[in-house]
Amino acid sequence: xxxxxxxxxxxxxxxxxxxxxxxxxxxxxxxxxxxxxxxxxxxxxxxxxxxxxxxxxxxxxxxxxxxxxxxxxxxxxxxxxxxxxxxxxxxxxxxxx
Amino acid sequence: xxxxxxxxxxxxxxxxxxxxxxxxxxxxxxxxxxxxxxxxxxxxxxxxxxxxxxxxxxxxxxxxxxxxxxxxxxxxxxxxxxxxxxxxxxxxxxxxxxxxxxxxxxxxxxxxxxxxxxxxxxxxxxxxxxxxxxxxxxxxxxxxxxxxxxxxxxxxxxxxxxxxxxxxxxxxxxxxxxxxxxxxxxxxxxxxxxxxxxxxxxxxxxxxxxxxxxxxxxxxxxxxxxxxxxxxxxxxxxxxxxxxxxxxxxxxxxxxxxxxxxxxxxxxxxxxxxxxxxxxxxxxxxxxxxxxxxxxxxxxxxxxxxxxxxxxxxxxxxxxxxxxxxxxxxxxxxxxxxxxxxxxxxxxxxxxxxxxxxxxxxxxxxxxxxxxxxxxxxxxxxxxxxxxxxxxxxxxxxxxxxxxxxxxxxxxxxxxxxxxxxxx
Ligand SMILES: Cc1cc2nc3c(=O)[nH]c(=O)nc-3n(C[C@H](O)[C@H](O)[C@H](O)COP(=O)(O)OP(=O)(O)OC[C@H]3O[C@@H](n4cnc5c(N)ncnc54)[C@H](O)[C@@H]3O)c2cc1C
Numbered sequence: 001x002x003x004x005x006x007x008x009x010x011x012x013x014x015x016x017x018x019x020x021x022x023x024x025x026x027x028x029x030x031x032x033x034x035x036x037x038x039x040x041x042x043x044x045x046x047x048x049x050x051x052x053x054x055x056x057x058x059x060x061x062x063x064x065x066x067x068x069x070x071x072x073x074x075x076x077x078x079x080x081x082x083x084x085x086x087x088x089x090x091x092x093x094x095x096x097x
Numbered sequence: 098x099x100x101x102x103x104x105x106x107x108x109x110x111x112x113x114x115x116x117x118x119x120x121x122x123x124x125x126x127x128x129x130x131x132x133x134x135x136x137x138x139x140x141x142x143x144x145x146x147x148x149x150x151x152x153x154x155x156x157x158x159x160x161x162x163x164x165x166x167x168x169x170x171x172x173x174x175x176x177x178x179x180x181x182x183x184x185x186x187x188x189x190x191x192x193x194x195x196x197x198x199x200x201x202x203x204x205x206x207x208x209x210x211x212x213x214x215x216x217x218x219x220x221x222x223x224x225x226x227x228x229x230x231x232x233x234x235x236x237x238x239x240x241x242x243x244x245x246x247x248x249x250x251x252x253x254x255x256x257x258x259x260x261x262x263x264x265x266x267x268x269x270x271x272x273x274x275x276x277x278x279x280x281x282x283x284x285x286x287x288x289x290x291x292x293x294x295x296x297x298x299x300x301x302x303x304x305x306x307x308x309x310x311x312x313x314x315x316x317x318x319x320x321x322x323x324x325x326x327x328x329x330x331x332x333x334x335x336x337x338x339x340x341x342x343x344x345x346x347x348x349x350x351x352x353x354x355x356x357x358x359x360x361x362x363x364x365x366x367x368x369x370x371x372x373x374x375x376x377x378x379x380x381x382x383x384x385x386x387x388x389x390x391x392x393x394x395x396x397x398x399x400x401x402x403x404x405x406x407x408x409x410x411x412x413x414x415x416x417x418x419x420x421x422x423x424x425x426x427x428x429x430x431x432x433x434x435x436x437x438x439x440x441x442x443x444x445x446x447x448x449x450x451x452x453x454x455x456x457x458x459x460x461x462x463x464x465x466x467x468x469x470x471x472x473x474x475x476x477x478x479x480x481x482x483x484x485x486x487x488x489x490x491x492x493x494x495x496x497x498x499x500x501x502x503x504x505x506x507x508x509x510x511x512x513x514x515x516x517x518x519x520x521x
Binding site: 017019020021022023025026027028029030031032034038039040066067070071072073074075079 | 147150151428443453476488489514515518
């Protein structure tokens, strides 16, 4: 246990995971990588470009949705780009530290 | 990491709360900051997880009396006989595996100046930042005649567990042709669409098993969440079964007689075969003890960091907090937790916290294959979380049956994603 404690101590020096831009941490409430096989499509493995294109299509209404249209309209294009980038870079972030 | 032993808690204490377990930070010449979290519900457990994910160099201790968490979301299905209680329950092993120290005790006191929390066994824990997430207490003083004892006869079932099962058993035991009476509280309260989801699913049970029965909702409000969607669906699915009595038509319950299961309103009285009283609520008692609740009974917070407006160094998230337009939901509790965790890490590391945006979505099941939702996006404005205009809103009133069915599937999906993120 002493070694484990020390390991955690060492980690304090390493930088933590990149700070999430506004709104990005909210997506995993439904799109959690920790839950496999659920009906809500996973965002794991998707590129920033693909996520951004979907979000734009939800926002304009071009792609019909049950809920994503209502959510996507709450973010500017700039905010959406930042979210898409962060999700693509941190898509393994949710299950374990 | 293992759960902390008594000795460890005491050694933390002896070190003046500076969190010196194992001496490792000493060796490195740098103390691990220590965050203590009170309450292991959707808010507190999410926050503990998010903190460890954000920065594994932060030591996190979660204080929660219960060894198992029982989820309120989807518990209305249990009441309707459509789901097992076991599927509502989650343990804390996943949190321990993530390096969180889980202490199964109640917090009984907070000394904000000394930065210490007292536990039920009289031990104390020091902290660098404290997060208070105790959820709600049912206000047993609000309706004359209602009390803890009365809830054994007329359950509230607004904290999931034995109360949920009691209401289920009473519905099962009721004869066909019986009268179910529910009372709904004034705003603000936990899960604004919850009473109406419950009424819908009880109606589903009655229609299926006891079709001569009736359900009356006595409401202390003139309007409720997703009202048009609920009313349209009730007309379609349960015609003549549910009667909603608004405040203006005498819906406010002024007195209760548990001996006869009678609910008295300004306009008359209703004697029930099964009564579900959902009383007014307030932040969990430890919030009052810790000085983070104001005279309204809730805890005002900064909308970007969820730091208490009343006690710096203490954050409040979940149902106990008020900071604007976000409803009290598990979805909101989880989202607030992630935002608060990022802010806590930023403050501990002396960085400026990000100005956040939050989402809320609440699904309501009106039948097992029929759900509607309300969504909102929120950001801080003039010191309050304010709904972003042009976004959010409810499911369309004229959606086809397959959209309702899809939302019922997504509701289940959401619940599994959420509980996976928090407890797995
Ligand atoms: C019938 C019903 C249906 C619902 N459906 C939905 C839904 O579909 N979607 C949704 O988003 N929300 C739903 N909700 C709302 C949701 O349950 C709450 O918003 C959510 O539980 C809030 O989380 P919390 O962590 O703030 O409080 P809680 O979940 O109540 O957790 C608080 C925890 O703190 C602990 N605690 C309290 N005092 C202390 C103390 N002194 N020391 C240590 N620990 C303490 C408690 O034991 C508890 O585990 C529903 C609620 C109800 C009643």
